[in-house]
Amino acid sequence: MNGLSIFAGNSNPVLADRISEYLAKPLGRLKVSSFSDGEIQVEIHENVRRQEIYVIQSTCFPVNDNLVELLLLIDAFKRSSASRITAVIPYFGYSRQDKKVSPRVPISAKMVADLLENAGVHRVITMDLHAGQIQGFFNIPVDNLYSAPVIIDDIKSRYPENLVVVSPDAGGVERARAYAKRLNASLAIVDKRRSAPNQAKAMAIIGDVKDKTAIVIDDMVDTAGTLAEAAGVIVEKGAKKVHAYCTHPVLSGPAIERIRESSLSSLVATDTIPLSEKAKECEKIETLSIAKLVGEAIVRSYRGDSVNSLFV
16 A cells, blocks of 8 residues: 555544554654644645545544644645545534524535535545435545444443343434344334433333343434433333443533433443543443544555445
């Protein structure tokens, strides 16, 4: 892979190092700094002319800084005559704003897609988009990877029997059903009513969780209100234990306290977003790495092989 170069922004250095280790290829040299007023400045410190560039950057907290950093890196590579630029965005920020939910609001996910294209990116590799239709916001190829193989292997190793997979809301039923099928488990759904953004109230359980180990599956956990409410209701309905799995541990606001005080036995998240120090100290929160999965997707993209076959 002599024509391939891997670079990483500042958003998730641990994941970038793991991907680099899997690929047996060192990260490219660059410098990201800021002017005194907060403007971001990037410099590429090696020749990238006619190279195929993969730049790794999650647009997680601080979201706007990491997004601008990614855009500036893409522009720098474009102006340095790179042959092709692929943005590897394990967590795609603004993905929840994928439609107009009320009058006079933006479709922010579409705007971010336009920004990336206009900056000069040729392809995007991301993971577990909040809504699959976001791929259609781009006029360039988008590979939407799934963390399911990593999560399912972990569930099978820890909880081999008597499982019920639980969707924390109606929107996640399709995802939960896919997990339940591959785990040979039953399915349950939490009937949830949301009163305001980031506020949720779980109402009832559709399905049987009594005397079973409940596995709650979600794409992301933000303030953990939905998850904490769901875990409480599941326990009330007789589940032995409640464990949660998610791809993106956003964990903002009161999330850590809610998880610590909830009926959850554990929350296992992938490393698309780095955990804060506070989250690392929470005994209920664990991480799984998706570095090998992302690294393999990069290899297949570079060689022109099928990426979809990773998930068949």
